[in-house]
Amino acid sequence: MNRDLTRRDVLLGAGALLALPALPAWSIASAPPSGRVAVAKCKTYGPELLPAMETMFDQLGGLDKLVKGKTVAIKINLIGVRSQRLGTALMEDTFWTNPRVIGAVVHLMGNAGASRIRVVEGPWSTPETLEEVMLSMNWKPQDILSAAKNVEFENTNYLGRGKKYSRFMVPGGGLIYPGYDLNHSYEDCDVFVSLAKMKEHAATGVTLSMKNVYGATPITIYGEGAGVDEPSIRPHGGRGGVFHFARRMPSKSAPQQIDLSLPKDAGYRIPRITAELCSARPIHLAIIDGVKTATGAETNYGSPNRPQAAINPGVLIAGTNCVATDAVAMAVMGFDPMAIRGTAPFVNSDSTAQLGEGLGIGLRDLSKNEIAGAPIAEVVFSYSAVRDKILAASKKA
Amino acid sequence: MALSAGSIPMRWPAGPLEIARRKNTKGFSADTAEVLRNWLDPASLAVVQGTPVNCLVISWAAGLPEDAEQQQALKPLIEKGKQAGLDFVGLIEGDANRTAAIAAAQSAGLSAVALEGEPPEKAGIPVIPRNGHAHMQWTANSPIVGVSDGKWPGIPQEMMPAGGPTNLPWVDSNGAFIQIARALEPDKSVWIEFEAPQAPQPAEAYMLAVADPASYGARWVISLDDALRADLTAKKQPAVDTWNKVTGMTAFIEQHKPARTYQPAGALAVVSNFAGPDWFPGEETVNLLPRLREPFRVIARSRAEGASFAGLQAIFYVDQEPPGTQLREKLIAFAKAGGTLFVPSKWPNPEGPPVQAEPYLLFSLRALGKGRLAVCKEDHPNTYDTVADIQNIISHRNDLLRLYNASSMNFFYQTSAQGRQGVLHLLNYSRRPASDGPLFYVKEPYKSAHLVSPELASPVELQWTPQEAGGAELALPKISVYGAIELGS
Numbered sequence: 001m002n003r004d005l006t007r008r009d010v011l012l013g014a015g016a017l018l019a020l021p022a023l024p025a026w027s028i029a030s031a032p033p034s035g036r037v038a039v040a041k042c043k044t045y046g047p048e049l050l051p052a053m054e055t056m057f058d059q060l061g062g063l064d065k066l067v068k069g070k071t072v073a074i075k076i077n078l079i080g081v082r083s084q085r086l087g088t089a090l091m092e093d094t095f096w097t098n099p100r101v102i103g104a105v106v107h108l109m110g111n112a113g114a115s116r117i118r119v120v121e122g123p124w125s126t127p128e129t130l131e132e133v134m135l136s137m138n139w140k141p142q143d144i145l146s147a148a149k150n151v152e153f154e155n156t157n158y159l160g161r162g163k164k165y166s167r168f169m170v171p172g173g174g175l176i177y178p179g180y181d182l183n184h185s186y187e188d189c190d191v192f193v194s195l196a197k198m199k200e201h202a203a204t205g206v207t208l209s210m211k212n213v214y215g216a217t218p219i220t221i222y223g224e225g226a227g228v229d230e231p232s233i234r235p236h237g238g239r240g241g242v243f244h245f246a247r248r249m250p251s252k253s254a255p256q257q258i259d260l261s262l263p264k265d266a267g268y269r270i271p272r273i274t275a276e277l278c279s280a281r282p283i284h285l286a287i288i289d290g291v292k293t294a295t296g297a298e299t300n301y302g303s304p305n306r307p308q309a310a311i312n313p314g315v316l317i318a319g320t321n322c323v324a325t326d327a328v329a330m331a332v333m334g335f336d337p338m339a340i341r342g343t344a345p346f347v348n349s350d351s352t353a354q355l356g357e358g359l360g361i362g363l364r365d366l367s368k369n370e371i372a373g374a375p376i377a378e379v380v381f382s383y384s385a386v387r388d389k390i391l392a393a394s395k396k397a
Numbered sequence: 398m399a400l401s402a403g404s405i406p407m408r409w410p411a412g413p414l415e416i417a418r419r420k421n422t423k424g425f426s427a428d429t430a431e432v433l434r435n436w437l438d439p440a441s442l443a444v445v446q447g448t449p450v451n452c453l454v455i456s457w458a459a460g461l462p463e464d465a466e467q468q469q470a471l472k473p474l475i476e477k478g479k480q481a482g483l484d485f486v487g488l489i490e491g492d493a494n495r496t497a498a499i500a501a502a503q504s505a506g507l508s509a510v511a512l513e514g515e516p517p518e519k520a521g522i523p524v525i526p527r528n529g530h531a532h533m534q535w536t537a538n539s540p541i542v543g544v545s546d547g548k549w550p551g552i553p554q555e556m557m558p559a560g561g562p563t564n565l566p567w568v569d570s571n572g573a574f575i576q577i578a579r580a581l582e583p584d585k586s587v588w589i590e591f592e593a594p595q596a597p598q599p600a601e602a603y604m605l606a607v608a609d610p611a612s613y614g615a616r617w618v619i620s621l622d623d624a625l626r627a628d629l630t631a632k633k634q635p636a637v638d639t640w641n642k643v644t645g646m647t648a649f650i651e652q653h654k655p656a657r658t659y660q661p662a663g664a665l666a667v668v669s670n671f672a673g674p675d676w677f678p679g680e681e682t683v684n685l686l687p688r689l690r691e692p693f694r695v696i697a698r699s700r701a702e703g704a705s706f707a708g709l710q711a712i713f714y715v716d717q718e719p720p721g722t723q724l725r726e727k728l729i730a731f732a733k734a735g736g737t738l739f740v741p742s743k744w745p746n747p748e749g750p751p752v753q754a755e756p757y758l759l760f761s762l763r764a765l766g767k768g769r770l771a772v773c774k775e776d777h778p779n780t781y782d783t784v785a786d787i788q789n790i791i792s793h794r795n796d797l798l799r800l801y802n803a804s805s806m807n808f809f810y811q812t813s814a815q816g817r818q819g820v821l822h823l824l825n826y827s828r829r830p831a832s833d834g835p836l837f838y839v840k841e842p843y844k845s846a847h848l849v850s851p852e853l854a855s856p857v858e859l860q861w862t863p864q865e866a867g868g869a870e871l872a873l874p875k876i877s878v879y880g881a882i883e884l885g886s
Contacts, residue, residue, distance in 0.1 A: 083565070083690065085801045087833045088862070088872050127757045128789050136793035138838065138866045158757060234757050234782060 032360045035321025036060055037328045039373040042291050043314035045100040049291070053104050056318045057112075059372035066191055066285060068113035073189035076102055077197050077212050078123045078133055086294050089310040091137050094294040097195050099139050101289045101316075103147045105195055110148020117148055120185045122157040122215050125223065127234050130155050156183035157219045157235040165218065165231065167255070168280035172359065175272040176262060179255040179280060181221055181231075186281050194283045194322060198290030198313065198329055200383055202297045202306065203244065203266035204274070205345035206333065208326040209286035209319075210352050213277045214270065217243070221251045229253065240266075243273055267341075267349030275355035278322055282361070286325035290315040290332065295383045307390040313381035315374070323362025324369040326353050334382030337364045344384060400452065400484055400508050400523060400541060402586045405647060407445065407619040409453040410626075411436035411474065414467035418459060424595055424623075432627045437470055439477035444629055446481065448644040449651055453478060454618055457487025457510060458498035468501050475505055484508035486525065499524070511543050525588070530574050531676065535582050542582065547571045547591035547617070550609035551602065552805060552826050565688055565804045568826040572809060573684035575613035576661065577671045580695035587615035593622040600639040601828035601878050604646045604851070608879035611650040612809050612822035619643065642851075646879065649851040653881060659811035659820055663692030664795055665787070666706070668728075669715035670698040679715045681780040687807040690800050691788050698724070706731050708816070711791045713739040733766025739787055742773045759786045799838035802831055806876075819843060819884035823876055830875035842869040843884035850880035 038056035042048055057063040076097040085091055092098040102119065109117050123133045130153035134141040145151045154160050162184030169179035186192065196212035204211055218235070220226055222243060225236025229252045241247040244266040249256060263269070296308030315332055319325030327337035330353070335345045340354060353364045363369060366376075415433045419425050435441055445453070455471060458464045475485050487502045489495055489512040499520050502510045509523040516524035516537050526534035527543030535542065548569040571589055578587045589610045593603070603621075610617045621629065621640075628636030665686070669679035686693050696704045698716060702724050706712065712731060714720065720728060729748060732738040739760060740747075749763035749770050759778050760771035771790055773783070798821070800808055805827035812819040823835060839861075846859040853874070859882065861869040871882065 081565070081804070083799075083801050084804060085833070085836060087802075088836055088870070126785075127755070129755065132789055132793050136796065136799070138799075138864050138868065140866050 030360060032323070032357055032363050033321060034369050035319050035324030035362050036370045036372065037317065037319035037321075037325050039328060039332070039371065039376065039379060040316045040318075041314055041374045041379060042316045043312065045098050045291055049100055049316075050104050050107070052316055053101075053108060053318070056316060056373060057108060060285075060318060060320055063108055063112035066112075067109050069115050070190035071116040071118070071188065072109055072114045072191045072193060073118050073120050073185050074102070074105060074109075074193040074195050075212055075216055076119055076121045076195050077215065078121050078130070079215050081124060082133070082136055086308050086310050089294070092139070093292040094310050095197060095199065096137075097197055097289050098291065099134070099141075099144060101287075101291070102195065103144050105193070105287060106144055106151055107147040110151070114148065114150075114191075116150040116152075118152050118154055118185050118189065119144060120154050120156045120183070120216070122155065122183075122217065122219060122235075125157075125219060125235060125238055127155060127158055129153060154183065154185045156185055156216055157223075158233070159183065159218075159220065159231070160185065162188075165221070165254075168277075169255075170276045170280045170359075172279075174255075174258060174276050174280075175355070175359075176269060177250075177255050177257055177273065177276060180217060180277060181254040182216055182281065183218055186216055191284045192281060193285045193287065195287045196289065198288050198293050198315070198317070198333065200295055200297045200306070200333075200345060204270045204349045204352055205339075205347070206326070206330060206335065206352075207297070208288055208329045209283060209322045210278045210326050210356055211270075211274050213281065213283065214239070214243070214274045216277065216281070221254045224248070227251045227253075243269060245269075267346075271350040271352040271355050274352045275359050275361070278356055278361055279359040283322040284320070286317075286319050286322040288317040288325065288329050290317060290329065290381075295386045305391070307387060307394070309386055309390055311381065311383075311386055313379070315379045315381065319369075321362035321369070323353050323356040323364060326356075327362075327364040327366060327369070328371060328376065331366060331376050332379050332381060334380055334384055337366060400486070400525075402540070404452045404484060404541075404586075404616075405449050405619075405651070406452040406454050406486065406588055406616060407450045408590070408621075409436060409455050411441075412456065412467045412470045414456045414459060414461060414463045417461055417463040418456070428627060429623045432623060432630060435630050436626065437474055439473050441630060442474070442478055442481060442483070444640070445483070449647045450619065450644065451482065452484040452486060452508070454486045454488060454511070457489055457502055457507070458493035459490045460492030460494070464493060464498070468505060472505065475507070479506060486511055488512075488527070509541075513545075527588075527590075533578070535578075535585075540584070541586045541588055542578070543588045543590065543618075544574065544578070545590050547574070547589035547610070549591050549594060549602075550605050550824075550826060551828065566827075568688070568805065568807060570684075570687075570807060570824070570826065571610045571615065572613045572687065572807065572824075573680055575610055575615040576683055576695045577680060579614050580697045580700070581671060588618050589615050590618045590620065592620050593625070595622055595624075597624055598622060599828065600635070600642040603639055603643045604878045605824065605826065605828055607643060607646040608650065609824055611647075612824055612879070612881075619647070646851050649849075653820075653849065659813055659818070661692075661694040662708070662797075662810050662812040662816070662819065663694050664708070664710040664797055665691060665693040665791065666696050666704075666709050666712045667693055667715060668696045668698055668701050668712055670718075675716040675718075678780055678783075682713065682715060682784055685781055685784045687809070689784055689788050690798070690808075691784070691791075692798055692808075692810040702727060706736070709736060710795055711737040711739065711787065713787055714744075715741065717741055717743050719743065719745055729765065729770075732768040732770055735767040737769045737771060737790060738765070739771045739790075740773065742776050744772055747772045754790075758790070759783055760790060762790070795840075796838070797840050801836040801838070802833040803835040805831070806835060808837075817886045821882040821884065823873075823880045823882070825876050825878055828878055830877050834875045835873045837871040837873065837882070838864070838868055839871065839884075840868045843886045845883075845885040846871055847883045848873055848880050849883060850876060852877055852880065856883075 038059035165181040166187035201207035220231040224241035
């Protein structure tokens with residue numbers, strides 16, 4: 001990279017074509033921190049799960065140092081339409097964070113001395129309690145609630161139990177929005193955990209611990225049915241209208257888009273919004289469930305070239321830095337963590353991790369991070385290979 | 398011949414009156430006129446020969462100069478049809494002299510006439526009241542009621558989801574109206590009319606047009622578009638194939654009579670008089686619940702005092718007018734016994750102490766014995782939010798059924814009187830199979846489950862897959878238009 005990019009270049013994506021600089025001039029002054037990431041083999045959600053997670057957390061320096069006496073918010077991933085499963089596969093074995101993983105994390109957090117654990121998520125377009133969402137998928141939410149003391153759920157699609165929304169400003173001013181208004185749970189915690197699934201994504205290539213935070217945004221402000229001036233009381237619609245395609249703006253009460261001429265392309269917008277969110281609401285612990293998951297993204301937009309398949313990579317990843325953790329996950333998925341727009345998995349989008357690096361959150365270069373546990377080479381599960389196999393089979397058929 | 402619940406009607410547009418009525422309408426051509434003349438020819442009845450269709454609905458009088466000519470021109474068709482065992486129903490419309498038209502119909506040997514508004518008390522032949530859904534003559538002395546403004550079922554193009562496959566598309570269905578009709582007048586047959594769009598329709602669209610009303614216990618007055626009728630008369634393909642599929646679907650549903658003898662089943666009941674200001678919230682509730690996958694039954698308010706609430710977990714009393722003393726006592730007793738009673742904001746003197754509830758809910762909750770009273774906070778709430786909150790308050794813990802991988806489908810659940818048998822009708826409004834076959838979760842599995850469909854050569858035995866947290870799932874093969882799961886114990 002031998003060209004200085006202006007802020008507008010980066011905003012408009014020119015930087016993406018040339019590969020974004022690690023540290024744009026407008027970004028925060030200090031170099032992004034390196035991270036520590038642990039990888040564990042774990043083929044099932046059975047008895048091997050808890051010890052595998054325990055080992056990972058030990059490799060990261062011990063959970064107690066992070067959560068003892070603290071309030072922890074764990075953002076899980078229950079996104080997508082509940083009624084749309086991948087064949088007969090269970091949602092938790094494809095697109096959603098598995099409840100056993102949630103239960104194991106909650107349990108270990110409790111054992112490590114967390115004083116309060118709040119499991120949070122903004123499931124698609126519903127005000128239902130998370131307990132109800134889980135029940136609708138035949139889960140046993142009580143198993144999670146009883147995995148430690150003082151565990152509670154909160155649907156963060158709306159105001160919830162809070163009296164007002166919490167404002168998070170993006171250090172350095174932001175790429176699309178200068179800040180975000182979120183449910184109080186994201187402020188009322190000492191430790192913020194992103195507990196994601198290891199998935200591909202139709203608009204952003206991959207969706208991992210960083211992209212998981214995208215679902216933290218309240219629909220009452222950022223949904224298609226959000227209030228114009230003030231947040232609506234109830235959540236209506238998805239985030240596509242505001243975030244993916246800028247068909248409308250968020251409620252005026254929230255920080256507004258910096259520049260209305262910015263592209264209205266989901267592959268441009270979502271990675272930037274995600275990176276901003278991770279910068280504004282830093283993730284202390286990133287955990288990725290790659291035991292059972294799916295190729296092809298939960299929202300496939302009917303693309304025959306992106307076939308979905310339930311898969312069993314049998315891996316768990318956890319890290320203290322979300323960019324580093326996602327970079328390791330990308331490598332495990334068979335992608336180059338340093339890939340840029342135009343290269344798999346970022347065929348039609350910018351790299352969220354790259355943008356996160358630009359915002360000073362962390363480093364994608366695996367060599368600059370500390371990686372413990374199972375060697376990546378031993379756990380690589382190529383998503384592209386699965387896709388190619390399915391496409392070849394369908395061509396043959 | 399006499400009309401009965403077994404009558405299968407088909408609109409038979411033919412003759413000078415049809416030509417006169419349509420000649421100034423968009424798309425009318427010389428070809429259209431020719432087809433309307435051709436279908437006056439008794440030979441055209443070959444189209445329905447050997448099919449389940451046994452009743453033809455013809456234009457009889459419209460208050461136009463062509464009325465007399467029409468009635469005269471139809472005589473050979475009627476004579477030949479009656480010899481073949483067909484019934485004829487004459488439509489009397491517009492400014493027609495009803496008395497004269499009815500007398501002429503009787504003289505011509507029609508089995509009945511159908512007309513708008515209130516039927517005359519003494520007509521000499523059966524009169525089918527035929528009205529728009531908002532002006533139904535439920536109390537008319539006729540075993541058949543006609544509704545003239547049904548919906549061509551499907552997914553309206555303009556309602557296709559714009560934001561990708563993350564929301565369920567809107568579907569046009571006649572299910573809500575028919576369920577209400579059957580609750581208000583359970584002993585009457587409902588004939589529902591809707592025209593095929595004039596653009597050529599695939600066979601699957603016609604199959605859905607038959608299956609949608611039939612699943613809910615009504616009959617579509619089969620109506621073919623002009624081009625299809627022309628091609629059918631000329632025995633051209635694919636018109637013949639489309640017609641065979643229409644009659645095949647009709648025959649299939651006739652063979653599966655339980656659909657009309659079983660009762661709708663669900664943990665929720667919707668109680669309303671479905672009239673006046675209560676029509677919209679009542680009908681819209683019944684229309685939206687299937688999209689939330691909530692099985693339910695409809696109870697006419699006038700019949701609620703005598704209705705059984707057995708098996709119900711919740712009742713939604715829709716009407717702004719409070720119930721009479723006896724019905725109120727019955728509803729309150731239901732709640733006190735452990736049910737949840739949802740009532741509108743104007744419910745006078747709500748019983749029970751308030752209990753805490755999620756602040757966004759449209760309902761405030763009160764403890765009532767072992768159950769709850771849920772009082773709406775708004776006078777005119779959004780109906781979708783209302784039914785979503787009702788489902789949320791009832792809790793998914795009690796879901797009897799869940800349907801996956803079927804965003805363009807609705808299902809309708811019925812059980813036998815003792816609940817030992819059941820049937821799940823599945824209607825696919827996209828008229829094409831999804832990438833994955835539908836998947837059903839059933840809380841209390843039956844012993845057996847078979848999928849029957851005109852799309853299958855023979856019934857398919859479905860396998861129960863027990864779920865860790867209880868219940869079992871049934872994976873179905875792909876369905877383009879209609880299938881029914883027959884459940885037995």
